[in-house]
Amino acid sequence: MLTGSTGAGKSSTINALFNMDVAKVGVGVDPETSIIEKFILDNLVIWDTPGLGDGVENDERISRSILEKLNELDEDGNPLIDLVVVVMDSSSKDLVTSYELINNILIPALGDDEKDRILLALNQADVAMEGTHWNEETNSPDEVLKVFLKKKADSVRNRIKEATGLSIRPIFYCAGYKEEGGEQRKPYNLTKLLYYIIKSVPKDKRLALADNINNDEDNWLHDDKETDYKEKIKSSFGETMWDCITDGFDAGVEIGGNILGIPGKIVGATVGSAVGAVKEVFVTIFNR
Ligand SMILES: Nc1nc2c(ncn2[C@@H]2O[C@H](COP(=O)(O)OP(=O)(O)OP(=O)(O)O)[C@@H](O)[C@H]2O)c(=O)[nH]1
Ligand SMILES: [Mg+2]
Numbered sequence: 001m002l003t004g005s006t007g008a009g010k011s012s013t014i015n016a017l018f019n020m021d022v023a024k025v026g027v028g029v030d031p032e033t034s035i036i037e038k039f040i041l042d043n044l045v046i047w048d049t050p051g052l053g054d055g056v057e058n059d060e061r062i063s064r065s066i067l068e069k070l071n072e073l074d075e076d077g078n079p080l081i082d083l084v085v086v087v088m089d090s091s092s093k094d095l096v097t098s099y100e101l102i103n104n105i106l107i108p109a110l111g112d113d114e115k116d117r118i119l120l121a122l123n124q125a126d127v128a129m130e131g132t133h134w135n136e137e138t139n140s141p142d143e144v145l146k147v148f149l150k151k152k153a154d155s156v157r158n159r160i161k162e163a164t165g166l167s168i169r170p171i172f173y174c175a176g177y178k179e180e181g182g183e184q185r186k187p188y189n190l191t192k193l194l195y196y197i198i199k200s201v202p203k204d205k206r207l208a209l210a211d212n213i214n215n216d217e218d219n220w221l222h223d224d225k226e227t228d229y230k231e232k233i234k235s236s237f238g239e240t241m242w243d244c245i246t247d248g249f250d251a252g253v254e255i256g257g258n259i260l261g262i263p264g265k266i267v268g269a270t271v272g273s274a275v276g277a278v279k280e281v282f283v284t285i286f287n288r
Contacts, residue, residue, distance in 0.1 A: 003066060003106070004087035005097045006031040006051025009123040012175040013087055014039070014046055016187045016219055017194060018212050025178050036065055043208040047081065053097040063105055070109040082201045083117055084110070090122040090152055090172055091130070095159075103163040119196055120156060120170035125149055125188060126177070139174075139188055139222045146224075171196055188222045191229035198236050210237060 002010040011025045018041060031051050039046040049066055052059050072080040084106055088098045102118070110117050125141055126134045133145035141149060149172040156170045173189035194213070198206050214220075223229055 001047040001049060001066075001069065001081045001084045002087055003049045003084055003101060004051060005053040005089065005092070005095075008051065008087040008089040008092075008098075009175045010048055010051065010087045012178060012184060013085070013121070013123060013193075014048055015184060015214075016175045016190055017197075017214055018044075018046070019214050025184070036069060041212040044212050052101055059097075063101070066101075067105060067109055070106075079117075081117075082205060083119060083197065085119045085121055085197065087121050087123050088156065088170070089124050090128040090149060091124050095156065098156075099159050099163065102160055107160075107164045107166060115166055115168060116200060118168060119193075119200055120160075120168055121193060122149065122153060122156065122170045122172040123175050125172045125174040128152065128172075139186055140224075141188075186218050186222065189224055191220050191223045191233065192226075195229045195233050195236070198233060206237060 002013060004010050015025065031054050034050050036050065037048040039048065047069060049069075050058075050062050052062055070079070070081055070084070074080050086098060086102055086106065088095055102120070106118055107114050125145070128141075129145055129148055133142045133148070134140075135142055153170045153172055157167060161167050171189065171192055173193050174187055175190075176185035176187045178184040194209075198209060201209065220230070
């Protein structure tokens with residue numbers, strides 16, 4: 001589920017990460033997403049929530065529906081929502097709406113494992129300093145902007161720690177600005193965001209993400225290079241596969257039926273070829 005203030009870039013983030021222009025991005029002055037929207041991409045379900053901060057009455061209604069969704073269980077009795085990504089606008093001087101959402105709604109609602117099920121994402125890194133210190137050519141921040149963004153991330157973490165005791169470090173990135181009728185600009189640090197999303201969802205569900213990742217390789221070009229995110233993403237899938245295989249027969253069935261959409265039971269060589277297919281996805285996207 002994606003949550004956050006209105007105009008932070010939730011819908012843009014969905015479109016950057018996944019393989020279709022599914023979520024309507026705002027180009028006017030009004031909030032674009034007005035009810036919780038459900039996108040079903042094969043085995044992956046994404047909930048795009050309306051933005052908070054556009055009137056108290058609206059906020060109460062939206063908060064209530066977010067809370068309801070967070071309390072829903074799937075048919076196995078597990079929480080329906082695996083992960084909540086809070087999208088924040090790093091150019092905004094006032095993140096109070098986001099703090100209230102995180103501290104008063106999300107953290108209390110998510111229970112014991114709250115830290116693992118919330119990801120804080122500071123979007124719009126390109127305009128965090130009014131558009132200055134952004135290098136258009138390399139599509140990345142210069143050193144001054146990097147320092148600014150790190151400070152911003154620290155201050156967000158501190159505000160949440162003071163209120164809840166939890167220490168969660170936000171990731172800064174850029175989903176990409178979209179002009180009316182135009183194409184969405186290329187993202188920055190989307191590899192990092194994806195890596196943390198993958199790490200945060202249950203292992204047996206990670207492959208559902210692989211199936212739907214945006215296959216425009218330009219979306220995955222620019223990141224902070226603090227580590228090799230692409231390599232880490234690849235190995236996190238390898239590990240998932242390996243765990244499923246070594247966990248035995250049932251996991252094989254799960255890979256076939258639920259995750260890769262292959263009907264019936266698959267084990268052994270078939271699992272092997274499924275592993276190959278998923279690896280292929282990443283080779284196409286990441287190693288051009
Ligand atoms: N400069 C810049 N603009 C962005 C970025 N991401 C999104 N935007 C712009 O911010 C505006 C709002 O984006 P949306 O994706 O519609 O935001 P939202 O959070 O879904 O908004 P609501 O549905 O109204 O809550 C649009 O004009 C986007 O093009 C970014 O990384 N950089
Ligand atoms: Mg939206």
